[in-house]
Amino acid sequence: MSASSALSRRGFLGTSLLFVAGAAVACSSNPQGTAAAKGAKVTLTQWYHQYGEEGTQAAVKRYAEQYTKANPDVAINVVWGADTSQYETKLNAALLGADAPDIFELGDFRAEMARAGQLEPLDDVYGAAKGGFNKADLDYLTVDGTLYGIKTIDDVMVLYYRKSLLKKAGVTPPTTFAELVDTAKKLTTDGVKGLFIGNDGIGDSPYLLAWSQGVDLIDGKKVVYADAARSIGGLHQLHSDKSVLLGFTTDWYDPGAFNQGAAAMQWGGMWSLPAIEKALGDDFGVVPWPAYDSAGKPVARLGGWTQAVNAKSKHVAEAKKYLQWLWVQQTDIQIDWAVKYGFHVPPQAEVAARTPELKKGAAKDAVAIANKNGISFPAEWTQAMQASFIAAAADIAKGAAPEKALRKAQATAQSALDKQMG
Known part of the structure; x- marks a missing residue:
């Protein structure tokens, strides 16, 4: 089955694509077995909610494929999920079971998830790049002094x-x-x-x-x-x-x-x-x-989506390495994700400053406003x-x-x- 026909944009969780050594294959109920057949040692399952913008699904497939080409021992099982109204319910249920994702999106970051031990600390994922992220985002994702998520876009x-x-x-x-x-x-x-x-x-x-x-x-x-x-x-x-x-x-x-x-x-x-x-x-x-x-x-x-790592994942180290590659190091991907399928701001100030679409007019003004005046809900809200x-x-x-x-x-x-x- 081809990548274009394997998924419906309106499909619910349970249909996914696995990227192994740069190739997309339809996932069975046992994606780990599929990965092993292709030679990958680790399979990471990454959940996204169903974005409405055209091109988003193809983009996340492309990012996963790009990572696996550079890291052939790691396969990425991209799960394109339910729409926003259903996604959180399905995610909460999955996190209680044996088939929970390794990496997942959160539309509303919740401190209670971190305190319940569901989220892996991500301070080391940010590393030296931490100071370049919007302070409002860092405050939002910090619980008891520790970072537990990484923003993928800022909706200003x-x-x-x-x-x-x-x-x-x-x-x-x-x-x-x-x-x-x-x-x-x-x-x-x-x-x-x-x-x-x-x-x-x-x-x-x-x-x-x-x-x-x-x-x-x-x-x-x-x-x-x-x-x-x-x-x-x-x-x-x-x-x-x-x-x-x-x-x-x-x-x-x-x-x-x-x-x-x-x-x-x-x-x-x-x-x-x-x-x-x-x-x-x-x-x-x-x-x-x-x-x-x-x-x-x-x-x-400031709104926008956050990605987090399941603290109970069997592959925490590999999941964190992938998140670091995707949302800290790959600035071209971050620009692509922010402005090619919608209109958002990359959370890193330096990346936002390099985004051509954000360098002029009202868009430039909005970025400046986000950096100076941005504020997010408390994580306990x-x-x-x-x-x-x-x-x-x-x-x-x-x-x-x-x-x-x-x-x-x-x-x-x-x-x-x-x-x-x-």
């Missing part, structure tokens, strides 16, 4: 603005929350809202408001986001002014509202930049979410914590007392964190 989230609409309204990109409120209000006209942060009018804004006040979600062993009641309370003002776009046909992670002129400013991902540039030319710019006030700081959220936090923010937007709503949610989150810390 920024505030897009229409240059012509701001000029017409006589305003400049906001640098404080008060300016954001005023600017959004002045940009709101018939058929155009000043700001789009999500169909629910909430989106990422509660996190951004807390961070921009200088408050994190978790500090050590304490959930502390209620300390940002002052800034998160600003959501009510934004909604009262009716300058926030609600209920558009696409959500904040799609550039539709911005490209179609329904909003003059939109919080969105750097992945949307090529589509925005195609629709608007140079009539747009990017800035970080503004500082809450003079004592705060501008921020930009969970989906359950997120749900109660966002619910509290939604109540605040409707008029609930900020401190009371946040303290109640924070108490629930603290109980969850106490259990996690054990």
